[in-house]
Amino acid sequence: MGRGAEYVAEVAASGVLGGGGRYTALCAERLRERLGSPLVLLTPSCAAALELSVLLAELGPGDEAIVPSFTHPATGAAVARAGAIPVFADIASDTLGLDPAAVSAAVTDRTRAIMPTHYAGVACDMGGLSALAERHGLAVTEDAAHGMFADLDGRPLGSLSDAGCFSFDHMKNLTCGEGGALAVNREDWVARAEVLADRGTNRRAFERGEVHAYSWVDLGAAAVPGELVAAYLWGQLEVADEIVSARRAVWSMYHQRLASPEAAGTLRRPAVPEGRHPDGHIYYVLLPDRRERDRAIARLAEADVKAAFHFVPLHSSAAGLRYGRAAGALEVTDDVAARLLRLPIWPGLSEADVERVVSALSSLN
Secondary structure (H helix, E strand, C coil): CCCCCCCHHHHHHHHCCCCCCCHHHHHHHHHHHHCCCEEEEEEHHHHHHHHHHHHHHCCCCCCCCEEEECCCHHHHHHHCCCCEEEEEEEECCCCCCCCCHHHHHHCCCCEEECCCCCHHHHHCCHHHHHHHHHHHCCEEEEEECCCCCCCECCECCCCCCCEEECCCCCCCCCCCCEEEEECCCCCCHHHHHHHHHECCCCHHHHHCCCCCCEEEECCCEEECCHHHHHHHHHHHHHHHHHHHHHHHHHHHHHHHHHHHHHHHCCEEECCCCEEEEECCCCCCECCCCCCHHHHHHHHHHCCCCCCCCCCCCCCCCCHHHCEEEEEEHHHHHHHHHEEEEEEEECCCHHHHHHHHHHHHHHHCC
């Protein structure tokens, strides 16, 4: 969907492939307008955006950042790469996002940041987390990889904290194969964010005529994607409303048709508290236990339906045990990880396709 391939061909023909070109500027400005952020930077991935946010928060050896265990490894890795310790806290049973009570119990005198993930584009309790952060003087970065077009009370996810990180990989609602973005929501972080993203140089300020020489001034990373990537992403952003609307329609079909199985107690549908508006990125169900979840995967496969579980909790992973620590028992995390099943969802999924998935699930009764 969209004119991405046309724009990629245009850039390829021009021979100007480096980052920072016209399509990069168009994408960044469109995202900045949507989010209302002082600055949005395109990045090669959400992981790169997370790493930049850690640098902006000035995390270093001996510091701690509280992250969910039920999230992508990139969140914990961004903290560990800075020499800091990812502290894994439990999630809420409704949103599957960080539980403020668990975060409060995890805060120590070494805590410097909180990094919540909005699972499936359903906003976690940002009010509770923001209050905690203000009380303890902590930075907050949202991992909004699942929620580019989701919101909380009308405010876009990723704009509710100091920084927001987004993904445009091949599995996301909007894609350029591999890509991401960093929304910088603090004015006092803007200038340094530009430097960090551009190999620690003041190149952008030099190009604007603000300094007389282009030089190395800080730490940084090669966090600028090429113009081919930006060109394809622009094609997606032009039709973003249609893409998100189509995904939400499929999400709603699942939600309506699975109401009866939920009422019968055979599964639980996603909980979406008032004021949350997901963007149709993921539709999941929670089965009664791991055995029933694995049985459902097998039964769906027999019906030629590919469904999958999701994150292995970071606190029990090899790298999580090596680089981080768990704060408490994380009972909700372990329970959800054992029972969650993601169902197929994409804009072209038909009503008949949804019925086939629902029928296969219903046959487990």
